[in-house]
Amino acid sequence: MTPTKPSRGLFLVDIDGTVALRRPGPRERAPYDWHRVGEDLPNAPVITVVQALAAAGHGIIYVTGRSDACRASTRAWLAEHVAVPGEALLMRKDGDRRRDTTVKSELYKRHVRPNEQVTAVLEDRATVVAMWRGLGLTVLQVADGDF
Incomplete structure (x- = not known):
């Protein structure tokens, strides 16, 4: 799937821990429990930023470590x-x-980098933030994500 050209900048947006939060408590979804992703809670402040970027004409590409099974x-x-x-x-x-860093790097190199220039990435996980920065991208880290 080749992304279309946005009218302005392009932002890569992670899902888990960025726009979606696992519901806390005894019934919290395990990180790889793909059939329960619909139970996740919206991260309102980050979603507001994504909506504002899109409303301003910026392109959004979601890059997630989730399985395409969900x-x-x-x-x-x-x-x-x-x-x-x-x-x-x-x-x-x-x-x-494989690790999210490997998967997301490959997705970026295969589907985004050949066609688009990225303005910034919205991401929570520190290891993935470091990977994006290592590729020369600006990252807006939305949470500690130290796991």
Whole structure:
């Protein structure tokens, strides 16, 4: 899936820990419990930023470590809670157990870098933030994400 050209800058947006938060408590979804991603809570401050960027004409590409096994439920969650469809939803292949840094770097190099110049990335996880910065991208880190 090749992203379309946005009218202004392009922002890469992570999902888990960035626009979506796992519901806390005894029934909290495990990180790889893909069939429960629809239960995640919206991270309102970050969603407000994504909506403002899109309203200003910036392109949005979601780059997530989620498996494409939950593509439909992820799209439904984004439609309900973010209401910014984005140019693309880039996800790991079902069964791919490699680190998020490896998967996201490959998704970026294959689908985004050849076609687009990225303005910034919205991300929570420190290791992934370091990877994006190592690729020369500006990152707006939305949480500590030290795991």
